[in-house]
Amino acid sequence: MARSLPKCVDTLIIGNGPSALILSYILHGHIPYYIGGHHDAILDAKLQKSPNLLHLTPDLYAHFLSSLRYSTQALPVNTLLDTLVRPNADTELNPTSCIEWRYEPDKAIPHVAIGDTAHAGGQWAENPVSASADIGTLSYAEQLSLPGYSYADHLAKSGREDEAEFVRPSRVEVADYLRTYPEAVGIADSIYTGLKVENVHRTVRGFSIGSLGIRCKHLVLASGIFTVNIPPPQYLAPVAQMESPEAPLLVIGSGFSAADVIISAPPTRRIIHIYQWAPEKRPSPLRGCHHTAYPEYATVYRQMKLAAIASKKKTAKSPSVRRKSNPFQQRDWSLYEGLPNAEVISASTSGKTATVTLRLPSGETITREVGGLAYVVGRRGTLDFLSTNLIAEILNTPEHTTPPDTPSIHLISGRTLRAKAEATSLEVARDVFIIGSLTGDSLIRHAIGGCVFAAGRILGAIPTSYSPYSSPSPTSSTPRSVSPVSTSDTEVAAEDGLAGLAGLAGLGKERSGRRTPGEATNGHADLHVDRRKLVRAVETAQVENRYWVDSGWWAGGLGPGRR
Template sequence: MRGFGPGLTARNLLPLRFAPRPPRPPGPLLSSRPAAGASSLTRAMDDLLRRAVPPTPAYELREKTPAPAEGQCADFVSFYGGLTEAAQRAELLGRLAQGFGVDHGQVAEQSAGVLQLREQPREAAVLLQAEDRLRYALVPRYRGLFHHISKLDGGVRFLVRLRADLLEAQALKLVEGPHVREMNGVLKSMLSEWFSSGFLNLERVTWHSPCEVLQKISHREGAAPVRDRGAEQNHHRHLLLHQPHTAGTAGRRAGNFPHQACPQGAAGQLPAPAMSKPKKDRVSTSRSDPVPVVIIGNGPSGICLSYLLSGHMPYVKPDAAHPHPLLHRKLAEASGRCLLDQDLDYLSEGLEGRSQSPVALLFDALLRPDTDFGGTADSVLSWKRQKERAVPHLVLGRGPPGGAWHAIEGSMVTLSQGEWMGLPDLQLKDWMRRKRRGLRNSRATAGDVAHYYRDYVTQKGLSHSFVPGALVTGVEMGTPQPKDAGPLFQVSGMLTTKDRGQRPFSLWARNVVLATGTFDNPARLGIPGEDLPYVHHELSVLEAATRAGTITPASDPVLIVGAGLSAADAVLYARHCGLPVIHAFRRPVDDPGLVFNQLPKMLYPEYHKVHQMMREQSVPSPSPYEGYRSLPQHRPLLFKEGQQAVLCDPHGHHQVLGVSLVLVLIGSHPDLSFLPGAGTSLATDPEQPLSTKRNPVEVDPFTYESTRQEGLYALGPLAGDNFVRFVQGGALAAASSLLRKETRKPP
């Protein structure tokens, strides 16, 4: 279970009140006569449940299985809506509970496996995986149906009413039994999780509150609702006039408890950054009053930097004992001093680890002292809020906080361990425990990670600095003027409004931080025919084609190009759908550089399964992997009209293959088209295209400021840090540099 469905909207939750049951939508014409009509109704119910309730995938494919077509869940909702009598609804719910619950055979088998492992001296990881299989077997099939219904528009409201019908049927003895009671408990648990108080936040009603929120409040207070946009400002004024203007003044404050799914601010507005002295909100800033820092990108890098710039200062705990002796001695030399004010070069000297960035290794060592050795020691840092040291800033992002994590299929699991995905002062495992979620083989799902990042911004009070829906189209250096204290940047772009319209914005900033990540532009082969309509660069295209039925097991093979994790995901998905696959990649299968050779088999069984298929199916031969063919050391040369791909084998011979679809999954590049020359002048080698792996932005390793442009910073993959646990070090270095600039800035 991850997060909540899109059925949780502001309309449903502010406040949560259900009107009397409306007339049910048109559904099947049903009769309550007990003879032939009842028999046909029973058959219709059974047929519906077989189609609508998603099957439970095999444990190994649980994270790669596509979601069922939306129409299947909608069919259930429509059919249920057409049942006019309580007895008919009770009959359907009884059949759902009885026939689509837990597979008791699987439970018995997995239980026996756990008991057997407990009696044998095996590694703890093997037992934990067996226990995870048992937990997976204990999930009833109808839970998947409820989960997917929750994603429909109004789906959660439907499930609330469904449970009300279930309780009514139990009270009237229309349906009984342990299976029904169990389903009621499962549904109750799901609804309790979605409507947990943990998703509610007390927010002050201000000038930025959406008009819809104010209408809800005024309705509850008996005030006149807002009837048009022209009355919006008067309505705001009605609610805000009674707020105190100074601390200690008695007065009435308006507030509300919004759900996480509700809009967080007035669409189309750029909020003013947090400042020591409040200023009027603005869509644009002038050259004479620039924003100190504009962060482009609202993923983990941008969120972490925003947290540090908002006045959250890291200090080493007085009684902390770091396991690294040299680092412990250095930290003791500056006891009681904020980490941002210390010499990061000196502190990070001598540290070694999985990153090339010394500050990334330092911050990681302080947050997770012995994690690389399997330890669970607590962070040696404590955090103090010092508002007077906050640096005003704005964080611009195309979507909600979390960046590209919201674009990844939510059931996918992270490559890194779950504990390494956390941000400062809020461990992911603690957040998941409060949300009653759990890790899968020590890894988190992309959906949970995206939800965590969005929740982090809210819980840490950073929302006022974040501007979702902002697409940056240009960053230019302003012409220097004598009164300027340093370089100024003009950041321009388009802002998506609440009505899906767009309007331009323009900001002046003293510093710009690039934190856009690397998932914007898929890497291309650069060969003829790559723009033909059957050649694609995203897995989502294959998912859409299988759901639409344009590609089936009877189609020509799908050609997947690449040997990374994205290509492996595509292979797993295609195999799950029964599609024939040709898998081509340029390296030999035993190349130590392949990512599969760097992943522990115990933690990543699905990827090692793909690697095994790549090795065993490198030549056509009978094997368990019918419909899959591996072509190592093959290079695509061109794609021809008529859906034909020409490949070159290791001996230089050409092969022409008929295919239904081509997926080129060989990585991605950042999109810095808003910079002059797409940012190539900032790269380590300005003569080559900018690449996060081979040619990143050249930055000072202890400030992350560009060595080629003063006032311009780069974080995360753009600077060569490709894992969340290490991007935070770049944020620490940048925050330390920006704080020093603000301290030196003349009044």
């Protein structure tokens, strides 16, 4: 029997993915406390004075940027909670958490988390790309855990606890974990699935959700940035509908989704791969994949690199790779043809196949017969479920400034609200918060910080920077109006690494403006590291350092070892 939605709640969370589940766990009354033991003496001293982590203040992480201990890839608040939950996680196996989740039911807040997927998990509950669901995740299993019920706990239920270390679970396995999480931690009463949220607008006392007839005081956007696949140009749409496995598959894209499609294709099927190649200006995120930890992605990137080298010669076809140098023996990489920075000029269909005309960077024109198209140049989130006024308020962009011939500004990427989050906070409008990938941090391990901040504001532990008497104004010139909004085709293309595909979608200009930390590697610099080797390297370095100290040579032969 379907549950009925409450008509009025304090907080409504739009989405039911990992970040929504974490926030729901906190709003049920599970409060994070610092219990000591962190290796950072400065951070430890600050938190000892105020261990309740709902009282987050910027001074807690003010020293992060001057320390080599912390990554600059994520927002400081997300880095803070990540290092407290898993201190030295990248160099230590099963580190002891510095956080204790204490159940304080008197602090629980009435709320609901609503998503349109079949079960809890958000994008993990879907498979929008025609790729194998058994491909391993980017994160290791121990980095996918949510509070109160870890991924290791989930595996232990089926006697598989030995699979929780240095393992990249499949998408199906992660989806199963997230599906069982609400029941496991007792938050299922607030999680709703299979419901579409639409017509959300601000009222005098909060917000109203027209499609569901709900009113709330606080609105949390946890809808993510991966809900909409960027569609192919109209003239390529018929090719995308073809399914002729005997003919080559045309893959257009430079990132993980493109690699997933290539990996998932039958090993004997010929692949024609068009991708942007600008390693110095805009490298593919695959570049960050260590060949031991992420062999499948590293192998695809190597083929792309070989093809880019070959394209500078007379032939554009990728050189054959000897099988013994290929970690994926089942795929014949001699059937892979990489065409870096090529442009699709035209496409014509004939029966079950299509003929595409391509222009290479050299100016040469070639044709290829294909039996299908995987157009995987990126995905976007959408704010179309919000009213126009509320969107303008969040983006600080008056509606009339949008050129009439540009795409909808409601499609957003991880950069759309990133600058605003960096400059101010995750409260992007009065009583409106963003968590999860909307903050620009897409890894699950970086979701807890934003959720703790939002909970702190909702529970009144963190003061708002908005005046309760001020009326929202999308044209406000306050310091909060700092977020660049991608409203042009050029910016959308550059964000997906499509600058080299100018002929494909009429795009070719480079994106201008401030670059966020880690942008040169698309936020995946950490994938250069094989964590298994790194743990051993750190242990070796510690032994060597101890030997150096004990030897006394660091003090001219008068150190501890020489006394």
